[in-house]
Amino acid sequence: MSLSTQQSDEDGQHVLSLRVDNARNVAMVLKAIHFKDRELATFCASENGLKVTVEDAKCVQANAFIQSNIFQEYYMQEDTATFKINLSVLLECLTIFGSNPMGGATPALKMSYGGYGSPLLLMLEESGVVTDCSIKTLEPDEMLDFNFCSANVVNKIIMKSDCLKDAFQELDMTSEVIEILLSPDKPYFRLSTFGHAGSAYSDFPKDSDMVESFQCTQTQSTRYKLCLLKPSIKALMQSSKVSIRTDNRGFLSLQYMIRNEDGQISFVEYYCAPDEEYDEDG
Template identity: 35%
Template sequence: MLFTAELIDFKIVYSVLKAVNLSEYAILRPMEEGLKLTLEEIKCTETSVYFPCNMFSTYEIYSTEDITFKISLKVFTECLNIFGDEGNPSLKLIYEDIGGPLCLKMKHLEENIIVDCDIKTFSTEDFQSISLAHECNLNKMVVNANIFQEILYRLDNSADEVNLGLSPDPPYFTLIATGRAGESFVTISKHSEEVSVYQCQKSAQAQYLFSYLRQLLKVMNYASKISISMGETGLLGIQIVISSEEKQMYVEYYVTSLVTE
C-alpha cells in the first residue's frame, strides 16, 4: 500500500476537474500536504490542482519515496460522475503498488450502492515536477473572483491577444484586448474594495494569447479569490482559490508571454 485517501462529498472535486479538463492525461502526486494533479504539459501553459490533505476525512501516505503516476483525466472524471447529481456519494482512493491501478471506491450513502473502478496508471519518467511560483515574484494582486471573471467577459471575445499590466502608479492593473473591432480595455485600482492584496515593485506589461485566459472562465465559476502574479520574464501565474465547506482547494495556472515590456 502506497497511498489512500477518503472524501465524504466529492462533487466540487468533480466539477473543478471537469472545468480544467484541457489535456488527455494528468499526473497525480500524493504529498504530505495534499494531493497535486498536474495536466500533462500543454504548449505555453501549465495547470495544477491542489487538494489539501484537510479536505479529506482520511489521508495516508505509506512510502518515504516520491509517488507520481499518470492517468487518463477523462476516465477519472467519468468515474467520478457515475452517480451523476444524485445524493452525496463518498470516495476512497487507493494506490497499492507502483505500476498498479488507481482504485476508486465510491459509495452512494442514501442507496448504499458501492461502485469500484480501477484506472490504469502510466509511468512518469519523463515528467519533471518544477514549481514555477518562484518565477512569478515581481508583482502580485489578489482580487475577488467574480470581478476578474466579469472583466474577461467584458473584453472583446474576438481578440487574439491581451496585454496585461501591473504598475505602482494609476491605473495600477490594466487589461487590453486587441481584436478585429479595435481595442477594449479595463482597469482595476489597487484601492478597489475588490482588491485585498496589491504588491508591485515596478511596472511590467506582457502580452498573452487571450484563448489561454478564457480557458479559466469555467473554473472561476467555483472560485472565491484569484491571485495574479507576474515575473521578470513575463510569466503569468494565476492561482484560483475555491472554498468548499470552510476548506479550500487551489488551481494554479501558468502561461508564458508573447511580448514583454
C-alpha cells in the first residue's frame, strides 16, 4: 500500500506530519548544509515549511528552507515545533534506497513528530517496499544570532551560479582565507586566495551577462576563513542562482536558490563572520 493511500488517523496526534512523493527532493537540500559526520541540526517547523540550521565554530551558520508547498501533505497542529536531530542519521534514512534507483523509481516519504521528547518517525516506500525509521530527537540549543538585517546591508550582488562555480575551481584552496572585494568601482567584485603557489584572484564585471543585479554602495575588502566557506560549495554546485550580501560589519550572507527534480525551488543560506585575526592585523 502506498503512503498516499494509507490511513492518517494518527496524524492528528502529531505536532508535525508531512508527506512528499520524492524523498530525494528533501535529501538534496539537506545535503547542501551537511558539514561533517555525526552533525546535529536544529529543525524548526512552521506553517510555512521547514527551516533546518547547522553551525560550525560559532563563526558560520547554514540554513536550509524547504517550503511547505513542496510537500504533497503538510500538517502542523501547533504554530511551531523545534527539535535537534543527528543530520547524518537522517540523511542515511532518506537515502536508504540509494540516490539513483533502478527503473526511475522515486522513494516516497512520510514524516511525523509527536512533540517534545518524541522521536522523529520516517516511513519510506519505493516500489512496494516500505521501511520505517525512528530517530531520537534532542532539546535544541540557543542558535547563534548573526543580527544580519536588510537595513544594514551595504553591498548585494545576484548572479548565476555557473560563474561562481568556475571561479572556485580556479582559486587556490590551500589558502587559509578568501578575500572578497565588493566595490561600486572597478574591479567591482573580486575573489582572492593566498595559497602555497602564490596569490590568485577572479574578477566579475558588473555588466556581465552572468550578473543579474549589482547594488554596491561602498568599497569593502574582507577576509573569511576558507575552511568555513568550503562547505557552502556543496550548495553552490546544486544551485542556479546565488545572492551575495555584506553588511556594515563585513558579515557575509550567501543565499543559494536550488531547484529540485520536480522544478520546485528551495533556498540555502550561509552566514559567515569575518576573520578576526585579519581584522586585528589591519
